[in-house]
Amino acid sequence: MLSDTALAAFRSALGGERVFDDAATRALYASDETPRRVDPDAVLFPGSHDDVVALVRVAVEHRVAITPRGAGSGNVGGALPSPGSVVVSFECMRWVKEFDPVNRLVVVEPGVVTEEIDRLARSAGLFYPPDPGSAAYSRIGGNLAMNAAGPRAVKYGVTRDYVLGLRAVTGTGEEICTGCRTTKGVTGYDLTRLLVGSGGTLALVTEATLKLLPAPEGVATLRVCFASNHAALEAVSRVMRQAVTPCALEFMDQHAIDAIRPTGAADDLPDGTRALLMVEADGRADDLPRQIEALEHALAGDGMLEMRSGFDRDAIAQLWAARRSLSHAVKRIAPLKLNEDVVVPVSALADFVDFIDHVAGAQRLPIVSFGHAGNGNLHVNVMVDPDDGDALARAHLALESIMLRVIALGGTLSGEHGIGTEKRKFVPLEIAPATLELMRAIKRQFDPHGLLNPGKLFPD
Amino acid sequence: MLSDTALAAFRSALGGERVFDDAATRALYASDETPRRVDPDAVLFPGSHDDVVALVRVAVEHRVAITPRGAGSGNVGGALPSPGSVVVSFECMRWVKEFDPVNRLVVVEPGVVTEEIDRLARSAGLFYPPDPGSAAYSRIGGNLAMNAAGPRAVKYGVTRDYVLGLRAVTGTGEEICTGCRTTKGVTGYDLTRLLVGSGGTLALVTEATLKLLPAPEGVATLRVCFASNHAALEAVSRVMRQAVTPCALEFMDQHAIDAIRPTGAADDLPDGTRALLMVEADGRADDLPRQIEALEHALAGDGMLEMRSGFDRDAIAQLWAARRSLSHAVKRIAPLKLNEDVVVPVSALADFVDFIDHVAGAQRLPIVSFGHAGNGNLHVNVMVDPDDGDALARAHLALESIMLRVIALGGTLSGEHGIGTEKRKFVPLEIAPATLELMRAIKRQFDPHGLLNPGKLFPD
Known part of the structure; x- marks a missing residue:
């Protein structure tokens, strides 16, 4: 106390x-x-x-x-x-300290809401690419802590790729300044990217200098229905093998589709739809038809039931609102969601979801998968009633098998959520003891008294 | 001994x-x-x-x-x-361990020649974007050590942006494995980017997993002549304020132009040319005219003397050979080249070169500037006869003024060459004591006996 x-x-x-x-x-x-x-x-x-x-x-x-x-x-x-x-x-530290559209950067305090940065950038024809599902309310400091991403990461990369420099306070109360204000710089060690994704365990960020890009002129959206998860994810792999990189390539399985039905966004799906892809292209308005054509060509294949394009702005907004609602909507399936945020190589996605189906069957639990398939990044949610002890035990077994398979496929435990308290025990599956010990040693240099977010990120 | x-x-x-x-x-x-x-x-x-x-x-x-x-x-x-x-x-460790075009990655040993990676990638319709001037002979291990870049960085970023994971040996002989094989991952601290740019002072990299991109279909090149450095660099700032990002935006001042005359690449420049920009766009062949038009529009302005496009492949190759020859060619001006690799905000470039002219005049020495202006990254070379003690002293004074101005403009000491032995003394201008001490503390965790590349990167 x-x-x-x-x-x-x-x-x-x-x-x-x-x-x-x-x-x-x-x-x-x-x-x-x-x-x-x-x-x-x-x-x-x-x-x-x-x-x-x-x-x-x-x-x-x-x-x-x-x-x-x-x-x-x-x-x-x-x-x-x-x-x-x-x-x-950090919610009171919510000021934009500097906006420099000519040099395409913005300096913000950690409490600035992610979406506000994008909005400000767009006022000058620029944009801030990272777009986590929570962008409307998440704070940039939290985005930095977990190296947040979102749908656009498949084309534009993650938070880490947009941080030029940081001002921060270590666990001894020392101020440090990392990185620079220019798009190139290699003076000293890259402490900037060491802090990004460190989950507040190394230092408290008080200011971030972020890089902005020219905003794409327009967006076009495809909704593609498939007869199976496997077919949808084979299509994802085909898309990621050709030259037009979409700015979103989102997957939803049957459970996820059911979860968005109350929004109306799934009312007109053809019979037999068991999986859905939302595919988006951005760029110049007059180039979008060509991109969509290339994407359609790659998406077509076995098990594809319907491909729709030409949505108007309202319909696109409805699709995305449905997609963003998923993280909360799936909780209707069962009170407790054991959420994973795993990544596997894109070419292994189809086999990986087959394995998830197998685990769901073996453990008799619904498992909902959706997410940023273009990066191989799936949110796998094991749904369970926490008051049912037996089911809870099976849920944990399911998680463990999934994690082991992810590692066996050459994947990683977390794509964009980080480790926090919830995935700590799985970290040794991915990181060998010597590497982990080095991370702990680095932690001690920033925070010798162990005061910054203890009990997070590292296994016990 | x-x-x-x-x-x-x-x-x-x-x-x-x-x-x-x-x-x-x-x-x-x-x-x-x-x-x-x-x-x-x-x-x-x-x-x-x-x-x-x-x-x-x-x-x-x-x-x-x-x-x-x-x-x-x-x-x-x-x-x-x-x-x-x-x-x-590392020249005997020159094998490509794995090439996975479907997942767009390659796993290489540190002795692989940079250009070979690009060549291999292109065999499958992909490319490896970082293109240092030395790519034809530099090894990827050296590129990782300094976070190498090159002309394409203005559009595609630097080496750091293409490293997914590393295998390395620390100063205690421990193996560490960092990062992952997927395009997203945030499990544990980002040791990958900590090692990139660390100049071999933290660990010896033995394997790197690199990300590849779809190769652009074609390239178009502009050669633009200006009556002054200032006019050329104002044009650079205009280019970087509009939406078409070129894949190269290279600047040469009068001295650099003189240095490439023996290659023939400067034979047909209009009278009064004092500065040159090489501007390149890449992408789909049928989109290049539109990009070139946008770039031409941004480049036109006060002091622009001539803008040429429509070069054939041989002419483009000659221009680039001339550009790449610069690093060595300038040595004809004076035996010793004190080479800087500074970066300033793009909007400050024009004023910065005016300042360099002023320093050259005050210290009575030729100073040659050229480089990756789209990133604000200039190679500033103070040319001097090392046997002339007085001139050498003035050269060092010139360097010091330039470095101080870079920092005052919000720039950084090194864009892509790193610090090595040569820039160590300037590091405290940019990095405050507490931040530098933290870097030293990190170094001690990787290399407690101080055996890895001692005397580099840190000031005495």
């Missing part, structure tokens, strides 16, 4: 209006999108870089653990309060 | 045919492209990952420093032997 002295020290460092320890606030910050809850001892709301330096110094002096938090929209417990910690919420 | 016991231990670990300590071999490996020479104590030629593990273990036991080396084509002393070290040349 946070001592009265430590609490008073936080209040004196930040001002009383930035430190809350009442039960209601603590309960509000007790969870992220995982179904677990841990009340933090207090919640701090720094308003500036200097506030962050000040609060870390108090935390060091009183040995108080810190759980950094953006919007709390993560799926792996990254923002789940470490027991006995204070939550540091 | 290497002890007989250590030498015998290397021979016993690798076999006699992989260990040379004769004077001729040592002299062959005494330098890179910098004008300094240090004979190594021996040269080792490992043939496999296991050889590298074995030799590092011997080095640890006998506390022998290691200078890793690719082709020795670096410009900053990265492969200059550290005094009393053995050179580890």
Whole structure:
């Protein structure tokens, strides 16, 4: 429990209006999108870089653990309060410090909402490519912590590819500045990308310099129905073997399709549809027909039932709203969603979903798969009633078989959600002891007292 | 000096045919492209990952420093032997371990020549974007060490952006495996990008998994002449403000133009040409005219004298051969080239070259500038006779003013050459003490005995 002295020290460092320890606030910050809850001892709301330096110094002096938090929209417990910690919420650090369209960059505080960055960029004919499903409410600080991505990653890459430099505060309260403001730079070690994806375990980011790109002129969308998962994912592999890279290549299996039915987006699917691809091309308006033609050519094949294009803006918006709703909508299938975010080589996707079907059958549980198939990145959700102990045990067995298969196929445990608390135990499947030990050693250099987001990312 | 016991231990670990300590071999490996020479104590030629593990273990036991080396084509002393070290040349580790066009990746040993990777990729309709000027002979291991780039970086990014994963040996002889084989992955810390650009100071890379892209169908080239550096670089800024990103945007000043005259590539320039841009677009053949038109529109402006397009393949090859020859050709101006590789924001380029002119005048020395202007990356070469002590002192003053201006403009010391031995003293201008200390602390985790490329990257 946070001592009265430590609490008073936080209040004196930040001002009383930035430190809350009442039960209601603590309960509000007790969870992220995982179904677990841990009340933090207090919640701090720094308003500036200097506030962050000040609060870390108090935390060091009183040995108080810190759980950094953006919007709390993560799926792996990254923002789940470490027991006995204070939550540091960045929602008051929400200012764009600089917008330089000529040099195509923006400097933001960690609490800026992801979508706001894209909106600002578009006001000058630019865009910010990373588009996690939660972009409408996620904070860029959380995106940096997990190296967030989204549908556009198949063409444009992930958060890591758009971070030029960072200002951050280490676990000793030291300020560090990494990277640069230009599109090239190789002075010293690349601490920028070391911090991106580190889940708030190395330093607290207080400012990020992000790269922007010229906005594509238009978008065209295809909805393609298939008779099986296998057929849909064979088509994905064909698409990724030809020259036109789509800006989205999203897969939904039968369960996912059922989950979006209430939105109306699945009303007109042909009979026998068991899997769906949403395929999008972007670029110049007069080039879209050519891209769509090339994509259609690659998508056509065994098991393809229908291919629709020419959606208007409203219909496209409805499709995407349905796709984005999935992460929450699948919870209707069963109260608990054990969510994985695995990646396998694109050429192995079709066999991988066959294996998932096999596991679902063997463990008698619904498993919902959807996601960014163009990157080989699937969100695999084992749905289970947490009050049914036997089913829960089978769910965990299912997860374990899936993880083992991912590694055997040359894949990785997480594509964009990170490890957090939820995937820690699987990390040794992918990372060998010597490499993991080096990561721990790096952690100790940034955070010698182990105060930054303890209990995350590393296995016990 | 290497002890007989250590030498015998290397021979016993690798076999006699992989260990040379004769004077001729040592002299062959005494330098890179910098004008300094240090004979190594021996040269080792490992043939496999296991050889590298074995030799590092011997080095640890006998506390022998290691200078890793690719082709020795670096410009900053990265492969200059550290005094009393053995050179580890990777030229025998030159095999492509795997080529997977379906998943768009290639797994290579560090001694593979950069251009061979591109050639292999093109055999399957793909390409490897990073194209350093030395690609015809540089080794991918050296490219990884310095995060090499080249003209195409303006559109496609740098080496860092194409590395999916690495296998490497740390300074304790431990094997580490980083990253993954898929285009997304966020399991554990990003050691991959930490190693890229670390100049062989953290680990010796023994295998790299590289990402490939679909090859563009065609290329079109513009040669644009300007009456001044300032006018040319204002045009660069205009190009980088509109939507068509060229795949090359190369600048040459008057000195650079004079240096390529012997190649014939400057024979037909209009009178009054003081600066040149080579601008290239790539993509579908039928889209190139549109791109060229957009680029021409952006390039036109004050001080533009001539814009030529429609070069045939031979003429384009001649232009590029001339451009690539520059790094060596400028040495005709004066025996010693103090080469910088600075980056400034694109919008600041024109003012920056005016400043360079001012410095050249004040210090009475020719300064040659050329390079990848679309990234704001210029190679600034102060030309001097090393036997003229006064001139040499002025050359160093010139360099220092230039570096200070780069930092004041929000730029960075190195865009693609790295720091090596030559830029170490400038590093504190860019990186603050706390950040630098963290880098040193990371170095100690990978290389606690300080055996990997000592005397590089960090200031004294």
